[in-house]
Every structure is written in structure tokens, then in C-alpha cells.
Amino acid sequence: MKKLLGLFILLGMAAGLSAQITVTGKVTDADGIPVIGANIIETGSAERGTLNGTISDIDGMYTISVPTDASLEFSFTGMANYTTAVDGRTVINVTMTEQTALIDEVVVTALGFKARKDRSGSTSSSVGADAIRSSGEAGILNSLAGKASGVKIVRANGDPGAGTNIQIRGANTIGGSTQPLVIVDGVPISNDNLYGSGSSRSGGVSQQSRLNDLNPEDVESVQVLKGASAAALWGSRAANGVLVITTKQGKLNQGMRVSFSSTYSVDEINRRHPLQTAFGQGTGGSYSPTSANSWGDKIANRTGGADAVRNTGEYFLADNGDVIYPITTKNSQDIFVDDNFDAVFQTGHYIDNNLTITGGGGKTTNYFSLGYLTQDGIVRNSDYQRATVRFNNQTFFTDKVVLTTKANYIYSDGNRIQQNSNTAGLYLGLLRTPPDFDNSSYRGTYFNASGVAFPDRQRSYRRYLGNNINPTYNNPLWTTNEQEATTTVNRFNVSSNLNITPVEWLQFDLRGGVDSYLDKRVYFAPIGSASFNNGRLDTEDLSNTELNFDAIARVEFPDLVADKIGFNGTLGFNINDRQRKVLYAATQTFLVNSDLQNFNNGVAPFEVSNSKNHIRSNRLYGILSFDLYDQLFLNLSGTQEAASTIQGTYFYPSADLAWQFLPSGNGLLSFGKLRASWGQVGVQPTAYRFGTTYETFTYSTYDDALDINEFGGGFRLNDDQGNPDLKPEIKTEWEIGTDLRLFKNRFSLGLTYYQNEIKDILLAVSLSPSSGYLSKYANSGRMQNKGLELDFGFKILENKSYGLDLYGNFNNNRNEVLDLAGVDRVPLTDQSITSNAIVGQPLGILFGSRAARNDDGSLALDVNGFPILDPEQGIIGDPNPDWRGGLGLRAYFKNLSFNILFETYQGGDFAERTRFVLTSFGTYATVGNEVTLDRDLVNSQGVTFPAGTTVRGNIHNYGAGDVLLDESWYTSLGGGLGGSAINEFSINDGSWTRLREVSLAYLFRGDKLKSFTGMQSLELSITGRNLAVWTDILGIDPEVNQSGVDNGFGIEYFTNPSSRSWVASVKLNF
Incomplete structure (x- = not known):
């Protein structure tokens, strides 16, 4: 039974x-x-x-x-x-129907977990995969420009792979990096931008931001965590905000999907310096073939025809066959401004091909991608290549155990072109070249009067016969064709997350990751190069490895008390280990002139160094989240951190509160939330600052018997005193704001006011010489930021077949340096105009030579009516904008979509040092004028020019009547190099508005497409980037930065130009 x-x-x-x-x-x-x-x-x-x-x-x-x-x-x-x-x-x-708005949008937190935005008391911005891809940018950072309030993104210049500076809510430190922490799939990775060999903040090449190693096609979303409360879980690494990047993965029960995309760009220089074509090389109205300036004779007044030359004695035989003899009389009226320009600039382009394969079964998902980008820059011989491989896998061993593994390999290489304050720089040699000098025959053999040959000489406009190994400035063709600054990067990062859910309310995550790269750089300048007349070879190997491990426990009780109170909790522990090693070697003298880049061709002494930087940190962190009546949401978090760069441990608390005073509504207001947050984050000291270290040196500063090199070298005590009492910089920030949706969720608005103060900023403090040291690294500065942010979106039209959306953002940030440990000014950059930290002023304030002024602020003038130089340098400009904003429009009609985005920067000053210096050299268009005087005028030397005289120059009134600005003015106080000129006159309003991007796309799909091609869909698109810039700045995009990815900004000095692009793309989905 x-x-x-x-x-x-x-x-x-x-x-x-x-x-x-x-x-x-x-x-x-x-x-x-x-x-x-x-x-x-x-x-x-x-x-x-x-x-x-x-x-x-x-x-x-x-x-x-x-x-x-x-x-x-x-x-x-x-x-x-x-x-x-x-x-x-x-x-x-x-x-299925389209969502009318992103109601209760899901965001990604600092730990990489998803959360509901409407329950958060802190603010963040999210940029999705479609917005990144449609931007037409080859790098992730530049694709974010103009899309989020409070986020400043500035590309150093238009060179392939050039670095990009990103700053969130202003500068949050003075001497260190202001770049945010980057988290990819829950694990931090490097976004270094290291100058290294062949480069510096004032001159050299523009190095790459390491975040651009990532393939934008692999990115699902980028979450920008702006406030301290949102980022506090990362402790002393989060003062500059956090970028949380999530990469794509496959879907469960999805058959294999194959996608191939190909993108082609056409890139052009977006702004070109206007140069004069009326006057030739020389000074005082007379031609001189070796003069640095172009204040020579009027070219149109020459007889025309070939120049008169002396064809006996010395001469130059160019590699292209041209023979150049000494000029005795300049007859030619030929102008070479455009030819010289076209010889070094070109229409650049890039080709970006990507293949992705995705799929999944009942227990696994897979995402595999291959990407290859090859780019030729707008400067000839500048290039960049990037190859990427990614494999993301998710395995559901059971519904309670899930393993997610993501691996990425990147290879990149490229050649970059010298720029900025650098006699080997491209623009410095090109733009100073007189309009009547032909740069084309730039290399060859110089024969002296005795017939002795000097092969492989450079011919520049200052040395037009190549008769000196020092060309003074490089011929720009020498810079692009003979010098190299190459970099080769191999990078690998992998992360793995094991999620265990033993019961419905409890989860454990074990997460580990490694990010490692080797950057091999070579800088080569052959014999005869400006700056390195005897040649130079630098090799530098930079290796960086970051290891990260997290153990996280999460509990969730959404209905803890009768559907009225919910509770979530997180407890985690983190171990982080970062190492950087740099191996450097250089020689500045070659035995023979050769393209062979080998130290066997070098002459001792060699420069050799080997450095290491190692930082370890541990963090214990926790979050308590409370949900009251599904309306009031409170999050409390704290991080206790210990690091090898500080003594003891430090605690970073945060809290945020959100009140949904209207969770949903059918009237004018559809949703309403008030929010407030407070938090603390920090900046770690650099490594090895506790004790005073020793350093090597090889020679004394005098040619005497004390030359240590005679005794095999030696060591000396560093003049920077160690400090065992270092602690992290602490940023304390609070914010309040509201999120509103109106008209049945068609209009959304986010408004935030924030204020922060950074204390214990780490600076090198000057010491009394009697101490035996020059400086001491100490916690000694204080600074603050405050500002307003606004983001909005408005669905103007919404229909089954068509739609029209308006979106935009606005922010202003007010920064002030409050204390610098007793000193008034700390320079952030060098050169004639510097960016500075000055007490009572915003960070980055411009400082340099200025005009003397009267008590009422008017210009103090000399007896001729010209400004005079103030013997004391001072503040001459503020590059920080009054406000920034973006405004975009999206439209669609069935399968056709359109997007346009404008971005604006209003109120910041900009130092046009290239224009200012070129007026002194006489090559800029503004000094190519001729005027016929209708009255007597005096120049800066007191010389009177009678009415009826035709002179080269401009008429200006500085307050005491019209005066003549001619060569005497522009080559003294009104132009020129260094502090002897009034550099204040190079400062202009740097405001700009640009068409950041515009795109048009069409999606083909349906049964006919599938039957004829086998494709599920086909997308064609065209995108324009930086197509137009409206600004008062001449000749250069004011977005460029001489200092590259650095705290100094608003200065341009022979910086390589930016580009505008048209980008065409096709994407095939199978």
C-alpha cells in the first residue's frame, strides 16, 4: 500500500x-x-x-x-x-511602447552597482553608449564634452592621441593631478598623462591620456560622480570626482549576434594663424637674408625675377637637387606662406574598424570585440594606431553563484610632433619664417669657401646656407621629417567578480582586478637639430601596474517594517597596490650623423636613471541606506583608510538625503525630489616623502678641483627636507538640489548648488637657508569651490513616428585660493606668462609683465603717449570662465535621426602669446598694414611722421591721442619675448561658442533587408566635430592648452592646432 x-x-x-x-x-x-x-x-x-x-x-x-x-x-x-x-x-x-521619459533612471554607483537615481541624494551625470558612439570621437574622454554640467573637458591640441584634461567642479588640489579617478567595471585603472622624455609642461610633445586606450565601442555607459558624498567610498583618491565606466556584455538566451562597424574621418586644422604677405625678411625696411624678423622691404616694390647671387665661394646643395647661393640682391616677389604651410600640414584621417560578437545561453553570456584604429594627423608624419581585444563573460553556475570576468588587451603606438616653447617646435619655426623664404630645400650639404663639405646640414631661414650646425630654429620640415618622438604601449587589464547570493536578502561579492601597461618612448633628434646641435637620443620605459581586491557583503530588506521602512547595508574591504617604474637613458652627442637610433653612436657622459614609485592602501568601508515610506531615502557611508604615504588611518564620512515630495503626479508637476548631501574625500601625498633622501650627482657647478666626476661620482643629501607628519588633503563638500519632472514627465530639470573647501593642501614650502634645506613638502594650503549646476531635457514633440528633444546643461564654478602657508604666490607653469596659485584669487590666475597704471586704473603713459612697463610683474588675467554650458537638439522621423550639440565657454581670459610674439617678428597679419597718415603722428621712439607719409603699422589711442604703432613699438614693449615686453597686451577675452557635434543617421531594417543581405539592420551615419568656433581669439582654438593635461590653462604659445572633422560610419548587424 x-x-x-x-x-x-x-x-x-x-x-x-x-x-x-x-x-x-x-x-x-x-x-x-x-x-x-x-x-x-x-x-x-x-x-x-x-x-x-x-x-x-x-x-x-x-x-x-x-x-x-x-x-x-x-x-x-x-x-x-x-x-x-x-x-x-x-x-x-x-x-511595446516607448518610454516617455527616463523615469526612475538606473545609475551606477562608486562601487559599480546599479541603483535608482530617484532615491539618491547626490548628483551625477550619465552618458550612454549611443551618445559616445555618435560623437565621432576616437577617445572616450573627448566624447563626453558638452554633455554634463560641472564637467570641463579640454583636449591639449589636435595631435593624434593627444591628452585630454577633465576637471569636475573646478580644481580640487594645487600641486597634484586634478584628473578624476577612473573605475572600469568596479576596478580602478590608470588615466596617467606623463610628460616623460622629449616633453615638458612648456615644450615638447603632447602625450596621451591612458583612458584613451579604451575602445569607445566597448563602453555601455559612463557615470560621472561629481560630489564628495557620491565618491567618498574611494577615500583619498576621490577628491577630483570619479568616472564609473561600464563595458558591454552579452545577454542570456541570446543567439550569436555579429556586428561590424567601420568609421572614416576627414580632419582639417580648424583655425589658422593669419600671416602677412606684404613685407620680407629683414629690419628697418631693408632686406636681410639672416635676420630673425620680417620687418624688411616691401615685396611688391622689388624688381621681380630671380635673386642676384654670388655663385662663387660657399653654397648649399639640397638633397632635392636645389643649389642655394649667397643672395646679393633680393629681386623675387615670390610668396611662400601657403606653400610652407601645406608642406607640413595635410588633411588628416582615421579609420576605425570594430567587430563584436555577442550571445548567451541559459547560464552564460559572452561579449567579444576586436578593434583597430589607424590615424594620420593634420601634421605630416604624426600618427597613432590602436588595436584592442576584449572578452567579457558572465557565467551563472546557479541562480545563486555568478562569475563575471572581463579582460582587455590594448596595443598602441604613434609619433608625435614637437611644439610650444621649443626651438625644435613645429609652429615656432613655421610661423616665424618670413613670407619670402621657401622652406622646401631644408636638408643637404653645405660647402664652405674652401670647398669642404658638411653633409646632412639643416637649412632654416636664420641659416639659409646651412653654414652653422645650429639652425637657431628648426625648419618645420626638419621637425616633421627628421625628428621623432615615438611611443609604444602594451596594456592589459582584467577584472573578475564572483557574486554569491545564499539567501534572497544577502549577497557577497569578491572582486579583483589588475591594470598593467608598459609605455616605451623614444625621442630622437639628429645632429644639426635646434636645441640639440650634436644630436639627442632618449629612451624611456614607463611601466605601471595596479592591483585591486574587494570583498563586499550586501544585505537588502526592502520591506523591513510593514512595507513602510526598507533597509540596505554594504560592508566592504579593499586592498590596492600601485607600482610605477621608470628606466631612462639619454645621450646628447653622437659620434657620427646617422639615423641609427643606438647608444653605441653616443658619446659619454650618458644620462641614466632608474626610479620606482610604490603605494599601498587598505580601506574598510560601509553603507547604511534607509527607505522610509518609499518617499524619504537616507544613505550614510564611511571609509577608514590606511596608506603607505601617510601615518595612521583616516576616516572619510558621507551622507545624503532625498525626499520625493511628489513621487508621481498627473498635473503640471509629474515628479518632485529635494536632495542634500555632505561628504569628505582626500588626496594622498606622493610616495617617499617621510624622510630626507640622498640623490646622485656627477659634477660640481664649478670647473675646479672639486669636480666630483673626477672621483667616480657621489651622493648628496636632497635639499627637499622629509616630513614624517604628512597627512592627506581633505575636501569637505556639501550640496543641495532638486530634481523635477513636468508635463507628464516630458520635461526634466536637475538643479544643484555645491560648496567645498580643501584643507591641508600639499605644497613645497620654502625654508630658511640656515636650516640646510631649500624646501619642505607639507600640508600647508587651503582652497574652496562653489557653484551652480543645471541639467534639463524637454521632449517637445513625441509621436509614434517622430520626435523632437531639447537638452542642455549650465554650470558656473567660483574657485578661490585661501592660504599658501605664508607665501602669496605659487607658480604652476613657467615661461613669460605663468599660471599661478595666488591667495585671494582663483587657481590658474595669469601672472606676468604688465603696463604701469595711474591711481585711477588708467594706463600710465610716457611723453609720446605710449604705455610704460611696470617694474613689478602682477596679475594680468583670469582664465576661469564665468560660466559654461551646452545646448543640444535631437530629432527623429521613423528611421532617420538627427542630433546637434553646441557648447559655450564665457568670460575667461586667454593669453595669445603666439600672436603677441609674432607681431614682434613681423610675420603676423596685424602688422602687415600700411597706412597713409592724415596728420602728424609719433612712434614709440619719439620720431614724428608727417601727414601724407605712408608707413607700415597701425594707429592706436592709449588715452592721450593717436600714436603710430610701428616696428619700434612691436619689437619692444608691444611685442617680443620675455618680461621686457608688456605681456598684459597679449591677454584677450577667451570666450568661445562652438558647434561641438552634429550627426545624421539612418537605420535600415526589416524583412526585405534580411532576405536580400542576411542582415538584421544596417546603420549609416555622418558626424561633424568642432565644425565652427565663434571667438575673438585669432588663429588658434582657445580650447587648446600650452600646458597640456595640467593645472595651468588659458595660455597658448606656438601650440599645435586643433582640428575639425567629418566622420562617416557604417554599422552592420547580423
């Missing part, structure tokens, strides 16, 4: 288990077009142990086996979720 009863029980269980039916159907949108890739999930299946789901195919069709009493949930990005009970039906067709 018992056996019979057991049999009936088993049969009953089998009958229950077999009560399955197969459901089929079609998923379409409101227009009846099939929805490809919609997720169909049996609700509650995960709790039974196996997630049961599928996706719709190219025709929108799906098939799934489920119990007769099951429910199905249909979801797709950009559309409202739909759930329906099966009730025994075998055919269920579903029409």
Missing part, C-alpha cells in the same frame, strides 16, 4: 512538472515594426534555480516553454516594460 501511495505521489509530481506549454508570439513597436532582441523572461524563474528566458529574433518572433500559470515580462531598451499572465495561451503577441 505504501509503495502504491508513493507511486501516486511521484505521478502527481511528474504531472505537475509536465504542466508546461510552448508559447510563441511576435513583439512589435507601436508602428508594427518587429522589435529585435526584446527580452522575454518568465517572472519568478530565477528563484526556482534557473533563469528561463529568451529574446525575439530578427522578425520579432520568440518561442518559450513555461508553466501554464506563469507570467511573462517583456523588456527592451528605451521601451516600457510589459508583463502579462500566460493563462494557458500558446500565442501571445505584444506591442
